[in-house]
Amino acid sequence: MSETGSGEGEDGGTAQASPASVAGAMHALAWLRASPASLRAIISNHFVSLRAKMVLLLTLIGAVLILLSGAYTIYDFRTSLNFKAWSRAAGVGDAIIYAARNAQTLADIEPVIDAVAGAPGVRGAAVTGPDGLIAVSSRPSWKNKPVTIDTELEADRPVQVAQQTRLGGYGKYPGDYAIAIDFPRMGHSATVLIRVDTDALAAKNIARAWNLMMWLVITAIVATLSVSLLLHRIVIAPIEGLKRFAETGGKGKVEAAGPDDEIGIVARVLADSFREKSDGEARLLTLAATDGLTGLGNRTHFKTQLGTDLATGERLEGRNVGVMILNLDNFKDVNDTLGHDAGDRLLQRTGEILQSCAREGDTVARIGGDEFGVIMPGVKNADEALQLASRLVRAVGAPFRLGVQDVQQAACVGLTLYPQDGRDADVLIKNADLALSRAKLEGAGACVLYRHELHLRAIERNTIERDLRAALAKNQLMLFYQPKVDVVTGRVVGAEALIRWRHEDRGFVPPSLFIPVAERSGLIVPLTKWVLDEACRQNRAWQEEGLPKIGVAVNVSAIDLRRTDLTDTIANTLIRRELSPQYLELEVTESMVMQDVDVVIGTLRRLRSLGVGIGIDDFGTGYSSLAYLKRFPVKRLKIDRSFVHDVADRRDGHVIPKVIIDLAHALGVKVVAEGVETADQYDRLQELGCDEVQGYFAGRPMPAAEFEVFLRNSPAGGVRAGGKSAKAGSTAA
Known part of the structure; x- marks a missing residue:
């Protein structure tokens, strides 16, 4: 006999596992490890709700109970069959044992064998002789056949033994029992073999087994349903109610099994939490809709x-x-x-x-x-x-x-x-x-x-603001220049830079329309920067072309005056354009300088120290500026056109211009009269001692190229140096 597990193959070498078998084993091991996790994942994915999980659990429990019922029925069937078979064998054995005590020969016991073999549930009986062969039997075919018994027999007690195949088959269920008996009068021992009709006993026992199985299954189903109803009442329904209670934010009612059970406690905690949340949200809504200072909405x-x-x-x-x-x-x-x-x-x-x-x-x-x-x-x-x-x-x-x-x-x-x-x-x-x-x-x-026209005006302002932003980006703005003429010499001594906007659809847009919009929208700041830069660039270009050096006045707004970087912006512009500060003048309105007087005076003084001239436009329209005039670092005063209009009136139209001119000269300030349109106005202002005039009589606003021609031909047409003006109506070209 060869040794097993010696580890040697046929060729005497060491046996080794193939890579395929190792991979297969590893795969199987991994599958076994992953199976519980996969099962849990499947259950979690397909049975999400507690009710579904509970139904699955109870179904599994019910299936297990039914399987256990079947197993118990089979066990009970076999146990009962064995007991009944053993009982038949024991009864037959008792009869044979009793007969063996008085038997003189084996022939004496033969009637007893035949009698017990005809009892219900018994197929046959036999007794062996001293040689171990069947000597007496109720079935003739068994005589003289050996009986092989591996089990140790007990005296006076039947023991189930293996099927005696030499004696022929007997059906589905084995039923051979053997008893060791003594024959006192014959002086030897023998073995009694009893064959029980277990098929007949099983047929009678199957009905009982099915009945038992039915009742056990019914009991398992009823128990499962009862447990499921009980669990639904005390667990699932309260938890589902708790879920709805949580999902609805505390609406509805939670049915707990008892007021102090776990679900009831959780429900009370949730209810308190939702109530606090609702109260907090209400407080937040109230606070969100209330002004904290006044208590109003x-x-x-x-x-x-x-x-x-x-x-x-x-x-x-x-x-x-x-x-x-x-x-x-x-x-x-x-x-x-x-x-x-x-x-x-x-x-x-x-x-x-x-x-x-x-x-x-x-x-x-x-x-x-x-x-x-x-x-x-x-x-x-x-x-x-x-x-x-x-x-x-x-x-x-x-x-x-x-x-x-x-x-x-x-x-x-x-x-x-x-x-x-x-x-x-x-x-x-x-x-x-x-x-x-x-x-x-x-x-x-x-x-x-x-009124509806207010809405239309707002739309118009928004349209102008939008188009003005585009105009700044597309370079649609340009400067016109209106000359300032010296009253004595008739020569052009300066110009005022006036912004013009050539709209793609509207044509020229009046400054009175878009300047207020620019001030309201904040566009006035980049607008002023552009005007300053363009005016300085153009003035420097004229000087490089050999034209007379004149000052160019630029209007600034109240917003510009309040800017802290205005002085730096102007200084940087002058440096970039290489223009001397004496050829730049800033014009501010009288009403403008009366706002934040101290701030404005500080800004104007810084600009004046830079060398830039300061002029006050529309002078005379303010009623409290005379007291501050001596504090302003002013180079020129510009008489408003409303006073110039009546200056030629011989009655009293000259009074206010005369006062302004005398006051300005007393302070060492030059005077410019704007809006001069006739020769009479020009002559009268000359008589009153006005220094310079500006208006259509002296020259209308004109583009840079046209103003350049005008400047080359200075003094202005229609104005004689040092004398009276020409006839009215001979205005400058």
Whole structure:
């Protein structure tokens, strides 16, 4: 016999596993390891809900119970069959044992063998002789055949033995039993072989087994259903209710098995959490819609309430809704002079006044820094809305004491009405803003009702602003130059650079139309930079061509004067264009210098120290500038054209120009009269001692190329050096 596991192959070498077998083994091992994870993934992907998982679990439990019921039935069937077979064998054995005690020969026991073999459930019986061969048998075919028994027999107790194949088959279920017995009178021992009819016993036992199986399956199904109903009642339904409770944000009711069980505790915690969340959201919504300083509604609340009132007005036909926006005039001055705390107190007072003066049902809100909105539902007509607005303006403008100072705060109002001015909240607010902008132009205390032309003007301003930005990018702007003529010599001593805009569709757009838009939109800053640069470039070009050196005046706005970098911008421009500062003059209006006087004076002095000339345009239209005139570093005063128009009148039209000329000369300042259009005006100004004139009589505004020709032919046509002018009407070319 060869050794197993010696590790030697047929060729005597060491046996080694092939790579394919190793890979297969590794793959199988990996699959076994991944199977639980894959199963969990499949269950998680296909059974997402707790109900589905519970149904799967109970189904598996039910299937296991049914399988266990089947196994138990099979076990019970076999156990019962064996017991019944053994009982038959034991009964037969007892009879044979009793007969063997009195038997003298084996023939004495033969009747007993035949008798017991005919009993129900018994197929045959036999007794072996001393030689081990069957000596007595109920079946003749068994006689003289050996009986092979490997099992140790017990006296007086049947033992199931292996099938005696030499004795022939007997059906599906084996049923051979053997008993070791003694024959006292014969003096030897023998073996009794009993063959039980187990097929018949099994046939009778199958019905009982199926009945047992049915009841066990029914019991398993009922138990599974009962457990599932119980779990649904005490686990699934409360958890699903808890899920709906969580998904709906605390709406509905959670049915727990008990008030103090885990689900009930979680439900109470969730309910408290949702209640706190709801209360917090409500507080946040209230805070989000409330102005923190005045306690009034803010712009968001104002728009929401306006939408609600408009919806009500739409349902109630003929119901008007008034929208009013009130703005405090010069509120920034209060913050700058009295401090922000005083400004906050002023805003709070304004809110209190508006609330106290508003009608019942009106909504008051603070919609901006110093702007308040009032919604007036049910207002009868525009006149009533204007009356209400005037009353609020008067109430806000009443004198009061703020800290240690007496204050009288002015305001202005813009009004619009639903449905005649619009049917949308945003449209109405926009229209009220347009009306407010017009009210600001009209002055303190103005109450302006929206009109359609305000909207058209706003559209026009937006169009101009858009096109002006494009014009700056596309270089559509140009400068015209209007000469300034010395009254004594008649020569051109300077020019004023006037910006012109040649629009692609409109042609030339008047500066009076686009300059205010540029100031409002902030475009005036790049516009002024461009004008300064172009004027300096052109003046330097004329000088390089050998033309007379003259000064060019450029108009700057109030916004430019308040810029801290204006001096640096002008200095850099002069350096870049290589132009001496003495040939650049800045013109500012009289009303402009009266705003922020100290700031303006500081800017003008820095510019004057740079060498740039300063001229005051439209002089005489301001009423408080004479006291400041000596403080301004002014090189020229320009008499406004409204005074020049009547200067030729021999009665009193010359009085104001004469006063201005004498005052300026006393201060060492030259005087320029603008708007000179006739020879009489020219002659009269010459008599009054005016230094220079500007107007169509001296020369109209003209492009750079045309002005160059005009400058080459100076003095101006129609003006004689040192003498009277030519006949009226012979204006400069």
